[in-house]
Amino acid sequence: MDSLSKNQIKFIKSLHQKKQRQEHQLFLIEGEKLVNEVLRDKPEIIEWLIIKKNYAFEKEISKPVYFIDDAVFASISTLSTPPPIMAVCKFLPHSTDLSINFNSTFSFYLDNINDPGNLGTIIRICDWFGISKIHCSPNTVELYNPKTIQASKGSFLRVNVIYIPFEKLNLSPQTIVYAADTKGTNIYQTSLKSGLIILGNEANGISPSLKNYVHQYLTIPKHPNSKAESLNVAMSAAIIASEFSRPFLL
Amino acid sequence: MDSLSKNQIKFIKSLHQKKQRQEHQLFLIEGEKLVNEVLRDKPEIIEWLIIKKNYAFEKEISKPVYFIDDAVFASISTLSTPPPIMAVCKFLPHSTDLSINFNSTFSFYLDNINDPGNLGTIIRICDWFGISKIHCSPNTVELYNPKTIQASKGSFLRVNVIYIPFEKLNLSPQTIVYAADTKGTNIYQTSLKSGLIILGNEANGISPSLKNYVHQYLTIPKHPNSKAESLNVAMSAAIIASEFSRPFLL
Incomplete structure (x- = not known):
């Protein structure tokens, strides 16, 4: 031994x-x-x-x-x-394919996500909803942080996580860019089309430099009596993934 | 000083x-x-x-x-x-009111939830969706665990968490009891009525002793190509809360 x-x-x-x-x-x-x-x-x-x-x-x-x-x-x-x-x-092999395959649903761009548990949880959600690739800003927390790996369970093996500035994404002109934001339209009332969804930093939301790219902001409305200030970004990701996927899972 | x-x-x-x-x-x-x-x-x-x-x-x-x-x-x-x-x-004052007010939507019963981060996250989700009271089995992790408090943010101040055996709940005979389970019906295809939703232990699911109370099992289906094994209980709670709430938030 x-x-x-x-x-x-x-x-x-x-x-x-x-x-x-x-x-x-x-x-x-x-x-x-x-x-x-x-x-x-x-x-x-x-x-x-x-x-x-x-x-x-x-x-x-x-x-x-x-x-x-x-x-x-x-x-x-x-x-x-x-x-x-x-x-x-x-480390897993770097993917050189920067194209986004929407798998008939959606993909996420993570803009400066800070908490490794959130990143890991979002990877796990993507795995569940069949999203095989996501992109992150270079200042998003590291995939190989032990807390990210732990929270993702085995999902980091199946979901490709690519760090790349938003400007360098290979987006077709037809790609709809959504962003989660408390000032967006009610996600339950919006006809969601396949597209890329930006999730912003836990404290500061979407980076100002990305706002020009956004076609539509989406919000998860809270109950009228709720005094909660915000929903955690990973929980938002779960609900957004569910909303984009439900027409295909019905 | x-x-x-x-x-x-x-x-x-x-x-x-x-x-x-x-x-x-x-x-x-x-x-x-x-x-x-x-x-x-x-x-x-x-x-x-x-x-x-x-x-x-x-x-x-x-x-x-x-x-x-x-x-x-x-x-x-x-x-x-x-x-x-x-x-x-x-500690917050104990609530002596064991009745369940469904706030026109739903409430959760947490059956042996083990991870304090999951409990805190579920409390935060409830706060967002206007659920002011949830019940937990006595063996569910403690509300005052520092990790629960941290994950709930301030939501533990607004969501009453009551530890009580399921048998002692004041359920009216009309109350529909749901439970999250991988073998349930597709939540997106189910007409959801106001009711109590049991969320089971992270590793073992619903306790055998509670199965007699369940009227309907619900599952969040995964993408047909997904090889993920499971969805974390807090993410499931977020999606379930969203599904039960969306008719009221449309």
């Missing part, structure tokens, strides 16, 4: 940081379910498997496997309750 | 734990936005305000205010990036 050297432990801990992940093009996945999903669907990205000594792991795999003590595991895990298994993975 | 004693610091840290919160009927709120919202809408629950020394706080309030060093603040905060202000608050 191979253990990890001090340098390897240090290296894995360094992958908690974006700078190191980007430099080495490596990231961490944690937990049985996620590791099993990657082993099943994309084993080629796994570099090392790291497993707690007392954990019964019986798969035959052709990757380096390290067995370590609980205390060491806790020190390299990003989770407060460390799971029994994690893996160091290579 | 009052500082905190060692015993006070120890006490505040103890409120990170459910047992201590329940014993003292006190909990923590963190961050400028949340503290300001509580000061504005429910100042009577605030016991102490705790503020970083370098933070300009200029409100006049009749509560004990403590100014402390960043390092001490970091030690009592539950957040990895501690905000400049937090408060120790009293």
Whole structure:
């Protein structure tokens, strides 16, 4: 049973940081379910498997496997309750196809989404509604942030996430650009056509520089008695995805 | 400028734990936005305000205010990036009214929801859609968990969360009981009437003991090409709330 050297432990801990992940093009996945999903669907990205000594792991795999003590595991895990298994993975291959396939429904452009949990949740929603590619502004939180990966569950394996300035998107002149905004038209009253939907930053909404591109703003109206200030961007994404998809799922 | 004693610091840290919160009927709120919202809408629950020394706080309030060093603040905060202000608050008054007011739409019963972020997010969704009261099974995660409060934003002030076994709900015989389940009927094809919707545990779904009460199971269908396994319970709650509300928001 191979253990990890001090340098390897240090290296894995360094992958908690974006700078190191980007430099080495490596990231961490944690937990049985996620590791099993990657082993099943994309084993080629796994570099090392790291497993707690007392954990019964019986798969035959052709990757380096390290067995370590609980205390060491806790020190390299990003989770407060460390799971029994994690893996160091290579970044997914970059997509060079910048076109947007609307899959007969829609796609999202994420404009400076800040919270990794929100990004991961939005990826999971896209996966559910059959959206296989989304685009993000370069200042959107990193796909390989451990919290993004955790919130996306296995969906980051199926939804292509491409970081690109909005101006560089290959949009056909026919593409309708929507944006979620509290001052938009009632989404339930709007005839929604296939198009690109911009979701803005959690605190500041859509960037001023993107406003010129927007054809129609959409809003999810609240109950007349509600005193809520806002709906979280991931929840908005879920409802918007549902509204754009429902004609096709009826 | 009052500082905190060692015993006070120890006490505040103890409120990170459910047992201590329940014993003292006190909990923590963190961050400028949340503290300001509580000061504005429910100042009577605030016991102490705790503020970083370098933070300009200029409100006049009749509560004990403590100014402390960043390092001490970091030690009592539950957040990895501690905000400049937090408060120790009293639990909200228990509601003794167990009836369910459907507000012409719906309400949720949360059956063993485990993740505090999910509970907080569901509370926020309810607030948006005008649901002023929800019920939870006694084994659902605690409302006063710091992650629940954080995810709910200020919505926990406006949505009454009542822990009660399902059998003890005051349901009229006319109440339709729905439950979210992957084997249910397509929610987009179902004529939804005002009723109570059970949302089950993240991993295990609805408890077997509640299945007898369910009149209709509802499912959010996925795109035919989707390989996603499941939709997170909070996202499902957002879409279900949207579907039940849309006839009233059209």
